[in-house]
Amino acid sequence: MNGTHDKKLTQRAREFLSFRQHPIKIVRYMAKYLWLLLLSLAKYLIASHFDIKSWIEANWFDLVILLVILGFAFIRWIMVYFELGKDRIITHTGFLGMTKTVVYFDDITTLSLSQGAISYLLRSCAVYIETDADCVQATDIRIDLTKSKAMEIYHIISQKAKTQPGFVFKSPKKQMVLFSFLFTSAISGTAVLLTVLYQAYLITDREFDRRVISRVNSQIHQIEDSSIWIYFLAAGLLIGFIWLMSFISNLLRHWDFTCKRGKNYLRIHSGKGARRHHLLRRKYMNYLDFTQTFLMRMFRICSVEVSCTGYGKRWKEISALIPITTTKDAVQSAKLIAPEFSLCKPQVKTSKACMPGFIVLPALAAVAAILLGIVMQNLFPLRRQQIIFIEIMLALPFIWLTIVKCEAAVTTSMGFDGENVTLSYCRWYTFHKVALKRGNITKVTIRRNPLARMFGTCTVVIYTTGEDSRKHLIGGVNYKNTLRILKEKGFSFIADKATDSE
Amino acid sequence: MDSPKCCRACRRTVLWFFLFAFGLEAGFKSLLRAISGYVAQNILIIADMTFASLLILAVIVFPIYVLVAKYEITQRDVKLRKGFFIISHQYVPLSSVTSVTTVTTPLSVLTGFNFVVLNCPGSKSIMPFLTRRQAREISEIVNAAIKSRIESCGGDGE
Structure with missing residues (x-):
């Protein structure tokens, strides 16, 4: 009888634990900087030569606080649990499990599982469930479970995809290195910043030499070596190190990138060290974005990103569908992975005549930087060298932007073919070719400033579905053509007699 | 339908906006008078001129915005x-x-x-x-x- 009683207890305990989060969560529920208190306690323990009695007498209050925090964390872990239904998942989260969230499997846009190195050792896994709803917290549901439980949820939700053979896309490792290099922490910005710091180090070092030479006599001992140059060098080294860490983490995050197409889902796996599984619901994919920088465009390579609520939301996560490949391969692969989105020919295009509108602002900014430098050189002739350097560093990004906008002036376009819509535009330094469905368009805006009204152009802004969807700006297109094409496709606007007669 | x-x-909003702008200007002038003993005259003059020009701009722009909205x-x-x-x-x-x-x-x-x-x-x-x-x-x-x-x-x- 005792044996039966013990078995029942064990069964109940197992049942109790199977719908609770992984015990590691107790540690995460404790205060973020609790380790500061623990360090302090450890310090006193060592100082008292491990005399436990006197240590407790001196630090009893800290120990009580620690126990209270641990107690709260444990209670919170007990109160937070989840339930799995046939068609839904119900979680009781928040402070003392007071927040109940019900998410139907049909409404899930993205399911992500993430397991870092420490989680791998502890057999735990973070589960993120996202829908299109704009919820109060950052993620609709976020729970840390055991790996087996997380995979059970993953298989329940994706069971329909299992039966369907699918197209599989795998990214070669050499391409992943290039992808990480290009998409790590604004490489050009980092390069500019490092150049500025290195030059600043050289200038301040030379500045010190100049002062030494100018005061060569008995006053040498009065010159203060501020050693400021060393700080610039240190800052430069630090930024370079941070960039390198970012590059490595990006590379590891997207290593072994695989995308499998199923009937209702796309299954994406990636990561070395921290393994990630993503399940994207195909009917909730908003659009595909073929992304290129100017250099990528010159070498005919591009990256394809997918907009699906929840994917690409986490820190440093890129919503890659095809990380990096040649443009031709990207188009072919995208057709196979996501055949519901297809590119169509442009019907409204910009031309070389629109170029002034695109390049005037960045060109003016570059000229302003140069003129400012010339003025400053006249005002401070002794600082000529430094001013020229700053002038060049300020003007360089705008000159590059002018070159990029020259290309954008001839490639910006909009196309409609039945339900398919293709938008080509340039945002800052990046070119985007977006393939979406007409049904995903939630709002269309046509904007005209006085210059646009003078030249007969306009800017079209298209908003798409998604929790936090980016708007697409197609600028410099002909107003009358745009209005006509949009009207044909069912997007009509209030007639503006004064401007429509242009 | x-x-x-x-x-x-609604064009009535223009009238109420004018009244609101007038009240805002009067309030700002009172505030400047109250702090005139503590702040330099130049700064007070610049602040007054900036606020007045912004208000004049708003008084011109707002009615036109309301009249053309459809x-x-x-x-x-x-x-x-x-x-x-x-x-x-x-x-x-x-x-x-x-x-x-x-x-x-x-x-x-x-x-x-x-x-x-x-x-x-x-x-x-x-x-x-x-x-x-x-x-x-x-x-x-x-x-x-x-x-x-x-x-x-x-x-x-x-």
């Missing part, structure tokens, strides 16, 4: 026309509107400061400076469209 319902922004509502879509320096034409299909928010301020029957916000995934569209009756009617039309969409979709859950 076959024919579109056309609305213009909205058209049908059972399928909403069209907005706003702005006069940068003209903005907006098209919002009611099939993409998930909810509508109506903001009515105190004394809005007199002032005309009523707003209707159409909430769509990825965007919001604001119709400002409506009369209370207009705001109510627009909300009813949009809510009816949302309800009929839900009822027609209710069968297949898609």
